[in-house]
Amino acid sequence: MDLPTFREDLDDWLDEHARVLTPPYEGNGTLDERMAHLEHVKRLGFDAGWMRWGWPERVGGLGGSPILRAYLGEALMLRGIVEAASYSMTEVLAPTMINFAPAELAASMVPLLLRGDEIWCQGFSEPSTGSNLASLVCRATRTDDGWLVDGQKVWTSYAQYAARCVLLTRTGSPESAHRGITALFVDMDSHGITIQPLHTMHGSDEFCEVFFDQVGVPFERTLGQVDQGWAVAMDLLPYERSTSLWHRCAYLQRRLERVLAIVPDGVLSAAEVGEVAQLLLSFRARSRRTQYRMADGEPLGAETSIDKVLIASAEQAVMDLAATALAAEVVAGDDPESARWRAEFLYSRAATIYGGTAEIQRNIIARRLLELGDDR
Numbered sequence: 001m002d003l004p005t006f007r008e009d010l011d012d013w014l015d016e017h018a019r020v021l022t023p024p025y026e027g028n029g030t031l032d033e034r035m036a037h038l039e040h041v042k043r044l045g046f047d048a049g050w051m052r053w054g055w056p057e058r059v060g061g062l063g064g065s066p067i068l069r070a071y072l073g074e075a076l077m078l079r080g081i082v083e084a085a086s087y088s089m090t091e092v093l094a095p096t097m098i099n100f101a102p103a104e105l106a107a108s109m110v111p112l113l114l115r116g117d118e119i120w121c122q123g124f125s126e127p128s129t130g131s132n133l134a135s136l137v138c139r140a141t142r143t144d145d146g147w148l149v150d151g152q153k154v155w156t157s158y159a160q161y162a163a164r165c166v167l168l169t170r171t172g173s174p175e176s177a178h179r180g181i182t183a184l185f186v187d188m189d190s191h192g193i194t195i196q197p198l199h200t201m202h203g204s205d206e207f208c209e210v211f212f213d214q215v216g217v218p219f220e221r222t223l224g225q226v227d228q229g230w231a232v233a234m235d236l237l238p239y240e241r242s243t244s245l246w247h248r249c250a251y252l253q254r255r256l257e258r259v260l261a262i263v264p265d266g267v268l269s270a271a272e273v274g275e276v277a278q279l280l281l282s283f284r285a286r287s288r289r290t291q292y293r294m295a296d297g298e299p300l301g302a303e304t305s306i307d308k309v310l311i312a313s314a315e316q317a318v319m320d321l322a323a324t325a326l327a328a329e330v331v332a333g334d335d336p337e338s339a340r341w342r343a344e345f346l347y348s349r350a351a352t353i354y355g356g357t358a359e360i361q362r363n364i365i366a367r368r369l370l371e372l373g374d375d376r
Contacts, residue, residue, distance in 0.1 A: 006053065035158070038087060039119075045072070046116065067291055089119070089122075092244055120166065138167070147169070155207050166232075168232070181228075186215065245307050256318050283311050316349070
């Protein structure tokens with residue numbers, strides 16, 4: 001299906017089903033409410049075919065360009081149907097699953113994610129690694145029956161809802177850095193897994209610590225080659241900065257439009273609004289190129305760090321503008337919409353940290369794209 005036809009037909013379907021797709025809660029709702037609504041929306045979209053477009057037929061998709069997925073998420077964000085972060089986890093995890101999992105495993109598992117029957121999480125970060133992912137120490141030990149995993153992950157989004165985890169483990173010596181890492185696909189209901197949600201300042205428990213104590217993982221759940229998990233990580237991380245960020249931009253555009261709709265004339269200057277709008281447009285222009293690289297089958301790499309720097313700046317700018325225009329509501333409002341603005345403003349403070357800090361992204365840009373400094 002071509003994009004103009006897809007866009008027209010999808011918009012008609014969204015209009016027709018607006019009542020059942022609208023969130024049943026005010027403001028931001030609770031995390032439980034948001035996750036239940038996400039499952040509901042994905043199931044409706046999958047059964048109607050929309051969630052299947054842009055994915056390969058071998059994993060339950062209907063084929064077509066990945067750009068169809070970009071527009072689907074954009075349409076859902078612009079209408080306020082789902083939130084960007086949880087919806088876009090599919091865009092982060094499914095492509096790498098398709099690229100590295102055994103064909104039979106990908107064919108059986110990916111449709112569950114696309115339909116919302118399952119949520120998956122990403123077990124990369126650890127308490128002692130920070131942005132140095134290659135120093136991870138969560139260990140998988142080979143046994144006669146499979147792997148045994150011991151260790152800890154942190155900042156694992158939605159782990160308490162997840163049925164599976166794409167997990168990076170150390171299978172070589174700690175000194176081997178990015179060598180000796182193996183990626184596993186782990187069932188989150190396995191014996192020995194303990195999940196501890198982390199309550200953050202924006203009032204949500206979406207991040208978790210996850211502890212692994214002699215967790216058994218079958219050999220057939222290995223993603224890619226043993227000791228070559230760094231390739232899996234380098235495949236996955238650019239997807240964090242591709243279509244998922246396009247979706248986040250659509251969400252930010254909606255929130256900017258909401259600010260302008262409710263703030264009286266004269267509160268914000270044209271210069272203030274224009275500065276924020278140009279940051280969103282700059283990101284969109286850059287991300288458009290990323291979407292078409294994916295559509296053309298080109299690999300994604302270090303250039304997506306530019307996308308990440310731009311969207312983080314845009315997010316903080318949008319929420320700074322909201323805080324300026326809606327200061328009383330953001331600081332002290334007790335209605336659901338004020339609570340949402342406050343949570344979004346606080347969450348935006350981390351935009352230059354999560355998913356790779358702005359400093360790390362700029363180092364990648366300088367060294368790998370501009371060939372400045374030492375790239376060892």
